[in-house]
Structures are given as C-alpha cells and as structure tokens.
Amino acid sequence: MSVTNLLENWSQFRHFHPVDDKPHDPYKWAMSIDLDACTGCNACSVACYAENNIPVVGKERFSHGQQMHWIRIERYWDEDQNAVGGRDFPDQGAQFLPMMCQQCEAAPCETVCPVAATNHTSDGLNSQVYNRCIGSRYCSANCPFKVRYFNWYDYPSDDAWPAEMSQQLNPDVTVRGKGVMEKCTFCIQRVNEAKVKAKSEGRLVRDGEIQTACQQVCPTSAISFGNLVDTESRVHKQWEAQKVELDKDKQEKDEQEGGSKLRGYRILEELRPYPSVMYLERVRESAV
C-alpha cells in the first residue's frame, strides 16, 4: 500500500462500523467491565492462558517485555502517592484494570498492516489472520492500548509445553509459531461454536450463550460479554443505561463532567478508535 494510495483513499481505509453500507447485523460483540466489582485477582488472565494456548515465556523473556498475556491486570496508584505533599499510603486502595484488545471499530492497528492480516469482521471483531501475518509489528506499534503480542520465538518447539504439558493445549485454538502477532480474540472459538449451533437451529445466538474464558471464570462477575445489536442483551442494556454510544467519541458523561451520575467510559476515546469495551468506573465511599 503506497502512501499516495493511503492518503487519497483515506476515508475508505478509515472505515469504521457501523456504517450505512455495512451495518452490524445481526451481531456486534462487545463487553462491559465493572471496575467496582473487579478485585484484580488475575483469575481472568490465567483462564485466558488455559483457553487460548498462551505460552509461558519464563523470567528471562518476561524481562525483555516478551510476555504474551492477552489479558493483563494493570495496577495503578493515585497520582499523589508518595509525591511531595501527597499521601503516604494508598488509603483508598489500588486501581485495577483488566486490559485486553478493545476490538476497536476504527482500529489503529488495522490501517497500518501492510498485508491486511488484521482486519474487521462483520460481527465487529478485530481479527488477526496468523498465516497472513508477516511480523512487521506495525500494528503493535500503532496500538494505543499495547495489547498485541508478538511471537519472538517458536514456542511450540521451544519447550513452552514440555512432555505431557502439550496435552493441555486447546485443539480449538491455533498454536502460534514464530514471527506472528497475536492478541485477544474475544474467544472467537467459543463465538463461532455458538454461531454455528444457532445457525443450524435456525435462530440467533441467545444472550449468555457465549461466555468468554475471562468472563466465565471471574469470581465477581465483573465482565459482561454479548451482542450489542440485541436490545435484550445485558451488554446492550448496560451500554444504554450508561449512555455510551459505540460510534461517538464524546459521550453524555463527558458533556456534564461529574454531574451525570454515570460510570460508563471507554479508554482513550479521544483518539477515536471507538473501542468495543466499556468500563464502569470504580467507586469509593465518600463517608469514610
């Protein structure tokens, strides 16, 4: 893709859903994550390793930043923590945030892929085609959430699953080789299984029929996943109650800062990637 081509046809490449010619129908997968329920326990991350054949890279490679966790828990302290004149202790706890691919509607990673290995599916996912990926890593460089993970090594032949460990690998998920990029798929294998089943029964996927691995395990049920198009789905209702709209980059909450009583927001919305994950703010008691 030449730069000229890119600039001349920008609107075509900067194509985000839903648009009139290609509306999301019947599915648009989305999430909502309640940070007030999330305890930062990391169960989601381990479940993701188990479900998606994610290699354990070991201490040395972790130190090079080569860890592969598709979903990670970010832990933040308050800005004034241990600053001069700031607080000595994190007396309102820490801030935890589960971070995975946000399945952006206008994904910054997609436009830069020289071989179109990452692109948008009709049900609103940001997909990664492993056998098309040439490992340029532009997508990772362009991802504002830093949720794309590159296979620097050939983990299957590099003893990531020694001896009997390989028997645990999920046959529904590809084991990735060296030189390809990978990331959270919203458990596409589970999505597809349910879609095929629904189709064979002549119906649409019902709300709750698909649970992603992270959602399934979450001890506090902080994660909801479902079809945003389905007005009866929990995710749709949550987005609606929080007045967060998929194709806007400024929500009602932003219009009336502090006064809206709403908790829903999307991360780095101002960059206009139009993420498919809505977070609900963590709440802390004011009386104590």
Added chain:
Amino acid sequence: MIESGFDRRDFLKVLGWGGTAVALSGCGNTSVQDGKETVVSYVEASDYMIPGVSVRFNSTCTQCEAGCSINGRVREGRVLKLEGNPDSDINRGKMCGLGQAGVQHHYNPDRLKEPMLLNGDQSQSVSWEAALKLINDKLQGVSGDQIAFLTGTVSGHVKALLGNFMESVGSKHHFAYEALSSAVLRAANKKSYGVEMPRYSLDKAKVVVSFGADFLGAWVSPVHFSQQYSRFRKGVDGQRGVLVQIESKMTLTGANADRWLAIRPGTEGVLALGLINALGAAGLSLPAEVAAEVKAYDKARVSKETGVAVGHIDKLVALLRTRTPSLVLAGNGPDGFAQGSENVAAINLLNQVLGNVGKTVEAPVSAPFAQLQATNGDSASLYKLNEGMARGQYKVLFACGTNPVFSAPASLKVAENIKRVGFKVAFAHYLDETAQQADLVLPLDSSLEDWGTHIVAYQPGEAHIGIQQPLMEKLHANTRGAGDILLALLKSRRAEEYKAFEDYYAYLRAAVLQNKAALGGGALDDEGFWEQTLSKGLIRVAGSSAALSTSTVVAAVPVATAENPDYPLTLIPGITPNLRDGRYANQPWLQESPDPLTTIVWDSWVEIHPKKAAELGIAEGDIVEVISRTGSIKAQAYLFPGIHPEAVSVPLGRGQNWGRYAKGFGVNPFQILDPVFDKQTGELALNDTRVKIKKSGKRVIVIKDEGAAGGKQMGKKIAVRASTDEVDLSKEV
C-alpha cells in the same frame, strides 16, 4: 456381612460412616458386599464421547482447602480446562487462577512416576509390591506409639481410611499440618461464638471492617467470598457496601477497600477494643462489664499505640453507628502474633457489641458424618511431631501431601529431626524437600486422576460432600491415589474387612451406596444414584446447625512484642493468592501470573515503604539482606506504599530446591521465621519475626508487569474512580 465376621458398627466404620448422626439404610444391597461387582472406570470411552466434541465432568478442586466444585472439559480423553460447577454453593461456577492451574499440576513434567527407594543421592525404582512389602516389614514389631502419620488438612473417605489404618497399627499419632492455617481464628471463634467457623455473610452487611482478612485473595474460601463481595458492592437499593481494611501489609482485599488503614503490626486487638470504647461513647449500649474493661482504651492511647489517626477512628465509628448490620473479620494479620488469640478475641467482641452475631455472623451448617469431617491442619501439630522426632520416639513416619521441611522455620530443625526417624515414607507428587528426606517415595495420582470425597471445613451454603472423580485416564501407569495406598496397607492388616474392595474406587462407591438413603438417593437404584452423584459432582446432605453463643467476655490485649533496636522491623510474610505456602510453585501459569499488588513475576521481593527506603538509602531493585535472629535471606527491594513503615514483607511460596519452574526462583522466608508462638494455641506466630535490613550493594532490574511509569496514569483517564456521591447505582443494569 454377618458371614464375614464383623458387625454392623464395624462395617459402618470401615466405610467411613462411623459416628454418623443420620440413620443409615439397612444393608440391603448385595453386589457390593459380595465384592463380585465389575468395576468399570468412568473415564473409559463411552458412546457420548465423540472426537472433536468436548465432554464435561464435575469434580472437586484440591488446589486449596476451599473445595470448589469444578467442571472439567475433556476432549479425546484429555482434560483441557477447568471451570466452576454452577451447582456448587461454594463457587457457583466461578474459579480462581490457582484452581485454573490445577491442569498444570496434572500434566506437570516433574511429577513422580515410579515408587522409589532413596538413599542419600541415590535413587532406585521399585515395584509397588516391593514398596508395600517393605512398609509392612518395617511396621513389624513396631509399637503404635512409634508410628506417626503426617498429612495436611484431610477429610472424606481418605480420612476414614487413614483413621482405620492408624487404628490397625495401634497408633494415635496422626498429625495434620498446614503452615498457613486458621487455627488461631478457629480457637478464638470457639470462645467468642461457640463454633469454630461461623458463616460470614458479607452480602448482608452494609459495612465490612476487615482486620487483615484477605477474603478476596487467600483467606478461607476466596472464590465464595468474592461472589459475596460482588453483591455487597452492588448493595441493597443502590446503597453500596463499604469496606474498611485494617492491616500492616496491603493484601488484595486491602487494595479493594474504600478505606485502607495501615496499622502498627500486632496492635489490631488494641484498635478493636478502642473502637468498642469509642462506639460506647458514641451512644452504642455496651454490656457493663465490656464498658468497664475497654475504658482504658481511649482514643488518644489507641491512636498512639496503633498509629491509626483519631480522625479515622471517629469516621469509622460514625459509619458503624449509622449503617447496620456490619461485619467485622479477623484474618491472617492479627492472628499471627504471640498475642494472636487475644487480638482475634477483641475483634470478635466488636461483632458481639455491634449486634452482628446472628445477622452477618451466622450459625454454620455441618455435614453430620463425624468420621469424614475435615481434620483441619494447623502448625502446632507439626511442632508436636517435631518434638517426638527429636526425642527419637518414631521408628516409622508417613508423610502425605505436605512439605514441612520447606515450610517450617529453620530453627525448628525439622530436616535434621526427620533423619532420626528410622523409616520415612513420603506419598508425594514431586520430589519436594520433604520427599527428598524419605527412604521410600510413593508417587501419587494427580487430583484429576483420582477418586475422593471432600467435606470442606467452611461450608457456605447447605452442607455438601464434594465428589472427586478422574477427568481422564492416568497419565502414568505407576502412580496411585492415597486412598488406594491406604486400602492396600489396610488389606494386609484387616483382610477380612477390606477384601470386598478391589480398589479405592470400589470402596468409595460401596461407601456412598451404603448410605444412599441418608444421602438423598433413597428413591433411586444403586446405579442410578451413583451416576447422579458423579454427574452432579457433589452430594447435598441434611446438615446439622449449631447455635451461636453471644458471649461478651473481654480479655485485655497484651502489648505487642517490645521494640528491639537490633531488629527494628517486623517481617510480615506475604500470603499471595497464587503461591500461598509454595506447594503450587511448579505450575508455570502461577509463576508468570503477576502478583496483583507489585506485578512482579518469577521471583521474590522485599516490600518496603518508600519513606523507610529513603531513610535506609534503598532503591527499587537493590538486593537487600533480611536478617532475623535465626537466619537471613536476600532478595530484590520493591518500594511499596501499602506497607507500614515499621514492617517489611517477603512473599511466601518461592525458594524451592526442586521443579523446573520453581527451583532457583526466589527465596523462602519460612526459613527465617523466629520460633514465636501464639500463647493460647501454640500456633507459629507468622507475623512476629523481628528483622533488620542490610544493603548488599548489588542492584537488579525488577522483572514486573507494571509499566515504566511505575503504576501512574500520567494524567490520562485509564482506570477511573468516582466517589459514591458522584454516581447513582440504583439505576444500573
């Protein structure tokens, strides 16, 4: 039955239903008693197993003592992933990371595969026949007093068999050891509430005040409490539950508190009595004897001793007065001191005066089968065994599923004393520190290959028996379950009573069917009930409920260990949700799963408050030596704001000398703990070790998941927080 020459009572005892309070059905079934039944493994391929299609089986998780019911996904005869069983009152379909990693225990490449004779560095494989013969030979001519059996917490039919085996050799020396136990809490609860473990209902409380109870991370039944917590946060009518956590080292639960208060180590009981006094002053009616006893704990004194500001005490008192019911919890912070029992008693008293007993502290339900009920491990029992070993009392020692050589303080010299035992048998999954000391090592089945029943000590809902069944065929032909080994040993002693049971499976099935009526299967035939039991993965039983007492006995809290200028800091060993006491350290997902608070992976660290670090000139990554009176360890420093400046913390669970994913990663703080014990229970006072810190001059880069900004959002709205007056939860979905 009668032909076989032992009576009905004995028969019940053989099958584990001895001491049962529920009437058993008559011995009507015949096939099991005849022992002629053909045993068919449940995991043998059946019609419903189609290549490419997963089959799911329910079982019970054994990664910790909570006993969550699990649902394993099996394809082509291999177990792939564990999820929660939605029918369980404990975990309701949810799990934790530790439980998820159970498959890595099963498929672990370092598992033991053959029985082995060890002699120093030499090892030699032997057959099971030879191994069992050797045990029987060694038991010849040894009196019961010279035989000891060490396990962890144990319940169900393995416990029944163990009890019967011990009886058959005439020994009363069964020791249940857990390095991390709630023994102090249970003993104090017994005095405060009349029961060892009441049911805690976070979801009925409007305020939870937790003194170091990490109920979201590693305390009692974390997956269950996490679900309660979720409902507690949503609250009733949009009034969200408030969590106040008081501890010296921030736990995962503390990191989720609305208000986290750092307290001087060991002074939790003082604060509790101070809060009672302040509540009385704020108008809460106190029993006269309580009011008189706590009068000495005025706010100024309490604030001075505990380091908690008077303002925070006032706010907490106001909150507890206006929002009822509340719930006060005592966890692994306050109970880990010489005055641990008194600390917990004082904290429990708060529940009494606040009127929470009967509301959020509820009567427990227990399964009525005495012989199967959990024998809870504690650390005091190990020290009793250790003294016996030091005296040379024991000629034969069995150790099953526990690793005291790793998890006992070095000053107790367990490794040396164990050498004084003539013949040591370890039932083990790995050649861990304790198995290395054994003369004979017997390789165990993984928990995903074995049969079992579990009655967990903490039953949050209806009483139930967790059923453990194999999710796949054995990976290694020559491993056995602990139940099978015990059964084999019993057969060579009491052949008549046990000859009917070809293996532990046959025994377990016979036992369950024997008691079918009491287990709710009266209407079904044997096959039907057994299938239903396996399919559900648990059996609900009519539990018996004990009444709670509302005693308000006050005991003054002794002052914390005196300051020691040579060892100015208190070492608080960190109990992390993933690694706990270290038995799981060889499961790589857990090593690579970042610690939730520090985000460090694959290594140990020393948590130190940034102010203290500045005072001592320590920066992140400095290798520091933590020196106690009984030993020292070296690890990287991590500047951690969630710790009292007078304390440092090193996480437990690393520093093993075995396992490809454990050996060489981190250090073992158990080794340097001072031999200080809770005065009332004799439990090791886990948090009562005084240390000093020395810089070694070396520095490393700390390997962690948090970004270069060190946990700051740099002004971006990433993880956002709102205060309760800025939101309206009542309108949410």
